Amino acid sequence: MTAPAQAPAGQNRALRGRRTPVLVLVGIAVVAFGVSAALCYGAGIGGWVLTIVIGLILYLVGVFVAVGRVEGRRAARNRVWGTLIQLAFVLALLPLVSVIWTLISKGTERFDLNFFTTSMNNIGARDPEGGAVHAIIGTLEQVGIAALITIPLGVLAAIYIVEYGRGRFTFTIRFFVDVMTGIPSIIAGLFVLSFWVLIVSPWYNNGQPAFSGFAAALALSVLMLPTIVRSTEEMLRLVPAPLREGSYALGVPKWKTILKVVVPTALPGIVTGIMLAIARAAGETAPVLLVAGGSAALNINPFNNNQTSLSLFVFQQASDASRFSPARAWTAALTLVALVLILTIAAKLVAGRNRIRR
Amino acid sequence: MAKRVEASGVTAYYGAFKAIDDINLIVDPKTVTAIIGPSGCGKSTFLRSINRLHEVLPGARVEGKLTIDDENIYEKDVDVTAVRRMIGMVFQRPNPFPTMSIFDNVVAGLKLNGMRRKSMLQEAAEKALRSANLWDEVKDRLNKPGAGLSGGQQQRLCIARTIAVEPQVVLMDEPCSALDPISTLAIEDLMFKLKDRFTIIIVTHNMQQAARVSDRTAFFSIERTGDPGRLIEYDSTQKIFNSPSQKKTEDYITGRFG
Numbered sequence: 193m194t195a196p197a198q199a200p201a202g203q204n205r206a207l208r209g210r211r212t213p214v215l216v217l218v219g220i221a222v223v224a225f226g227v228s229a230a231l232c233y234g235a236g237i238g239g240w241v242l243t244i245v246i247g248l249i250l251y252l253v254g255v256f257v258a259v260g261r262v263e264g265r266r267a268a269r270n271r272v273w274g275t276l277i278q279l280a281f282v283l284a285l286l287p288l289v290s291v292i293w294t295l296i297s298k299g300t301e302r303f304d305l306n307f308f309t310t311s312m313n314n315i316g317a318r319d320p321e322g323g324a325v326h327a328i329i330g331t332l333e334q335v336g337i338a339a340l341i342t343i344p345l346g347v348l349a350a351i352y353i354v355e356y357g358r359g360r361f362t363f364t365i366r367f368f369v370d371v372m373t374g375i376p377s378i379i380a381g382l383f384v385l386s387f388w389v390l391i392v393s394p395w396y397n398n399g400q401p402a403f404s405g406f407a408a409a410l411a412l413s414v415l416m417l418p419t420i421v422r423s424t425e426e427m428l429r430l431v432p433a434p435l436r437e438g439s440y441a442l443g444v445p446k447w448k449t450i451l452k453v454v455v456p457t458a459l460p461g462i463v464t465g466i467m468l469a470i471a472r473a474a475g476e477t478a479p480v481l482l483v484a485g486g487s488a489a490l491n492i493n494p495f496n497n498n499q500t501s502l503s504l505f506v507f508q509q510a511s512d513a514s515r516f517s518p519a520r521a522w523t524a525a526l527t528l529v530a531l532v533l534i535l536t537i538a539a540k541l542v543a544g545r546n547r548i549r550r
Numbered sequence: 551m552a553k554r555v556e557a558s559g560v561t562a563y564y565g566a567f568k569a570i571d572d573i574n575l576i577v578d579p580k581t582v583t584a585i586i587g588p589s590g591c592g593k594s595t596f597l598r599s600i601n602r603l604h605e606v607l608p609g610a611r612v613e614g615k616l617t618i619d620d621e622n623i624y625e626k627d628v629d630v631t632a633v634r635r636m637i638g639m640v641f642q643r644p645n646p647f648p649t650m651s652i653f654d655n656v657v658a659g660l661k662l663n664g665m666r667r668k669s670m671l672q673e674a675a676e677k678a679l680r681s682a683n684l685w686d687e688v689k690d691r692l693n694k695p696g697a698g699l700s701g702g703q704q705q706r707l708c709i710a711r712t713i714a715v716e717p718q719v720v721l722m723d724e725p726c727s728a729l730d731p732i733s734t735l736a737i738e739d740l741m742f743k744l745k746d747r748f749t750i751i752i753v754t755h756n757m758q759q760a761a762r763v764s765d766r767t768a769f770f771s772i773e774r775t776g777d778p779g780r781l782i783e784y785d786s787t788q789k790i791f792n793s794p795s796q797k798k799t800e801d802y803i804t805g806r807f808g
Contacts, residue, residue, distance in 0.1 A: 358608060438645040438708070441603060442659035442715060443635025452662055456649040 212262045212271075220258055224250035248279070299526030301519045308527075313489035317514040324524045326490040327505035330405060331531070333494045334484070334501055335474050337409035338416055343466060346420030347455075353421075354428040355450055366425075372418035380414040381479030389483050403485035405494030408501065411479035416469040423465025427458040463543040467536045474532050477503040502528040552579040552749040553619040553636075553718040555600060560616055561778070562595050565609035569595045571778035572614075575768055582741055582750045584760035584787070587770035588802070592779025593753045596770070597721050600751065601637035602630050618718065635663065638712035642724040644704035646696035646711075653692040655707055659715035678714035682706045683740055702733025709740065713748070720744065722752040726759065738763050757803065761791050769799045 228247035232238040252272055260268035307323035315322035349369075353362055384407050393402045431454050439449040455462070480486075485498035486508060500508075502524050509521035555577040562569045570592035577583045585593045598604040599612045602623060615622050623633045646655045654661070656675045665671060675692070679685040684706040688699070696707060705725060712720060722741075726734040741750060741763050754760050760767050768784040783796045794800045 432645075434641055434643060434645040435647065437603060437606065437639075438641065438647070438711075439658070439662070440606060441601065441634060441639035441641075442662065442711065443631045443633075444659070444662045445631045448662055453647055453649075457647070459649075 209264070209267070210262050212259050216258055216262075217255065220254035221247075221251050224248075224254055252276070295522070295526045295529060298519075298522040300523075302523040303526070307520070307523055311488065311490045315488070317512075320516045322516070322520060324502065324505050324520065324527065326487060327500050327502045327524060328527065328531075329490065329492055330408075330480075330484070330487075330499040331474055331501040331503070331528070333492075334405050334408045334412060334480065334499070335470060337406060337494060338412035338473055339466075339470060341409070341413045342416040342420055342469070346417050346466075346469075347424050347462065349421050350424035350428060351450060351455075353425055355446070355454070369418045369421045372414070373422060375414065375418075377411075377415055377476045378478040378482070380411045381482035383414065384408075384411040384479065384483050402496070403483060403498045404496060405484050405491070405499035408480045408484035408499065409494065411483055412473040412476060415476060415479070416473050419469040419472065420466055423468065424458075424462045427461030427465065428454060430461065431457045460540075460543050463539050467539050470535060471532045474501075474528060475503050477501075477507050480504045481507070502531070552747060554579050555719055555749060555751070556617045556620075557596075557600075557614070558616075559614035560596065560599060561613045562592070562599050562604060563609075563611050563613075564595075564607065568778040570599075570770075571780055573781045575781060575784045577749060577751060577766070579749050580745055580747075581765040582745055582752065582763050584764035584767045585751065585753045585770060586755075586757060586760050586767060586802075587779070587782075588772070589755075590775065590779075591770040591772045593770050594723050595779070597639075597723055597751065597753050600719070600721055601634050601639055603634070603639060605630070635659075635715060636717055637719045637721060638715065638717035639721045639723065640705070640708050640712055640725045643728050644701060644708050646699075646704055646707050648695070648697045650696055651693045652688050652696050652699070652707060655696040656710050656714050658711055663715070674714050675710075678710040681713055681744065682710035683736060683743075684710055700733075702729050702736060705729060705733065705737060706740070709737070713744065717748065719749045719751065722750065724753055724755060727755060734759070757791075761787060767791070769794075769796075769802060771798055771802065 225243070225247035228243050228250055231246060232243045252275060255275065256268045256272050259271045302323075306321055308328070309325055310321060310323040311326035312322045312324075313326075349365070353365060357365070388407050388410055389403060390401050393404065393407070394400055396402075435457060436449055436454060439453045440446070444453075480499075480501045481504055484500065484504075486500045486504055487498040488500075491497050491499050506521050506524045506528070509517040509524065557573050557575050560573040561571050573596055585597065587593050595604060600616060602612075604610045604612065612624060614624070616624055618633075618636065622628075646652075647658060650658060653672075653675055656678050657665070657671045660671060660674055665674075676685060676689075679688065684703060687703060688707075696704070699707060705728075709725075726737050729737070738759065741752070744750060752760075752764070764787045766785065767787045767790040769782045769790065770779050771782050772779050783790065783794060783799045785795070789795075790799060791803060794803060800806075
């Protein structure tokens with residue numbers, strides 16, 4: 193019986209590589225940043241930012257050389273690119289983390305009951321109290337009314353475009369919706385100012401043009417509608433045709449198929465689109481300034497008299513000279529972000545109940 | 551209860567393109583008829599014209615007469631959804647509704663057409679699942695999502711969904727082509743069982759399957775690409791596979807073409 197053939201030793205080694213020990217990488221990092229720090233602070237050419245940049249470059253070079261020696265060129269390139277990608281991720285995350293951190297650290301100063309229960313009515317430049325209840329109500333009412341207008345309109349328009357639309361007319365609708373997504377918010381504000389505030393509102397106000405929260409809601413609708421139409425349209429298109437055919441084959445009429453099969457399947461995506469639109473609208477300042485006028489006192493009637501919103505409140509407080517205003521501005525900003533976050537989570541929960549978990 | 555399907559001069563167009571030309575055939579109640587032929591010869595188009603499902607594609611239309619028990623479903627005042635309630639369809643890829651549980655999937659046809667009584671729905675679901683040979687496998691998890699089953703189970707779920715509405719005719723468009731051999735066998739056994747209650751018309755690429763399950767077989771073919779599909783021969787399965795009268799049929803069966 194012949195002895196079993198032995199694979200030459202070199203072939204076995206080709207499958208297994210050596211791994212650079214983690215300590216080596218740590219060592220390279222220490223050396224890189226050490227050298228960089230010495231260079232920057234020693235030679236006085238820069239501060240901590242330059243230290244980090246030079247340190248990173250040296251680290252990458254060091255890693256490339258070290259890993260190249262131990263694991264080979266390909267592994268070295270892989271390591272360098274991997275590090276660069278992780279770096280890009282961290283860089284992208286930095287502004288977000290920075291904003292959240294700043295909001296929380298600066299916004300908690302006035303995060304008290306007084307802030308949420310009082311308005312700026314009768315608050316002078318020397319008064320430390322004062323709050324944003326009028327702004328919160330304003331935002332909720334304006335965005336709420338805008339949502340009530342745009343969600344049915346937008347979703348139904350998207351359903352028409354996807355399920356019923358044919359030919360030129362549909363193409364024209366989609367084209368104009370696309371154009372509308374790019375309208376700057378101040379233009380939407382100007383449009384509502386010239387149309388609603390200056391022309392229509394005098395009919396209800398004894399010939400005098402009047403600001404109102406409703407006008408702001410209209411302007412926000414102009415901004416929200418295209419987003420909702422487009423994202424709903426995309427989500428409906430993603431529902432596969434065989435799903436619709438399966439429903440038709442059961443003898444279910446078209447409108448019921450859309451209502452009970454297509455829309456529920458696309459619902460999570462539709463809700464995301466709606467929340468994006470709401471988040472954008474809640475943060476718009478220019479239209480509210482132009483057509484709702486801003487107000488220091490609480491006004492719960494959106495159809496009559498000036499109103500303010502959280503974003504407008506932030507703007508006004510930030511430009512205010514009083515030394516108590518910056519704190520209010522920060523807290524209002526934190527409230528706005530928290531509000532949108534809560535709305536988004538609530539909406540996801542409601543939509544998520546629709547999808548059965550595996 | 552199962553009805554007789556008769557096609558006379560059925561011609562189908564997708565816009566200006568003629569997909570099938572002058573199809574004439576009669577399908578008797580409580581039989582299984584297989585439609586075979588090369589790709590692109592209009593088998594699926596013909597099948598979909600039976601329950602008027604081709605109409606969902608824009609520009610599609612059918613000329614000719616198609617009667618279910620002597621009622622022409624292409625008359626002007628015919629309600630399409632009523633036709634589709636009478637003629638069920640199982641598709642090539644299983645398509646359970648993803649947002650619904652297994653139970654909701656099976657009774658979808660009934661629920662969406664107005665049946666509300668829980669007890670009736672439960673009865674109908676159990677009957678349909680038993681008929682589809684799926685009851686034992688899913689009876690303990692009727693509330694789990696329909697999409698969580700294996701391919702063969704999903705297809706049987708779709709079959710259960712189709713027969714839950716008690717149609718007269720069941721159309722199957724290559725129902726086993728996405729499944730493994732064991733699941734295919736399960737579905738073929740199912741067809742034998744369902745033959746007693748429904749008229750079944752199945753399109754299949756698999757000639758052995760046609761030979762196994764069908765009573766009669768129709769062979770469709772096309773001259774060249776771009777030509778409309780035509781019915782070449784329609785006869786009992788025995789005759790088609792053992793002594794076909796058309797040369798084209800024989801060429802196809804023996805694998806000399808297509």
